[in-house]
Amino acid sequence: MYGSCPECDAEIEVPEEIEKGEIVTCPDCGIELEVVGLDPVEFELAPGDEDDEEWEG
DSSP: OEOOOOOTTOOOEOOOTTOTOOOEETTTTTOEEEEETTTTTTEEEEETTGGGOOOOO
């Protein structure tokens, strides 16, 4: 099964037994993604990863 990274559009292969809520890492850009759909496979940015690069604390 394959899904597309919402950050860089890379194709990500996931195992057949993956479940919603699991976290995967994009092999191209390295961002952590949460599985939010299974048919088709869909990803969203994992909680806590959004805006990390913009943090200037």
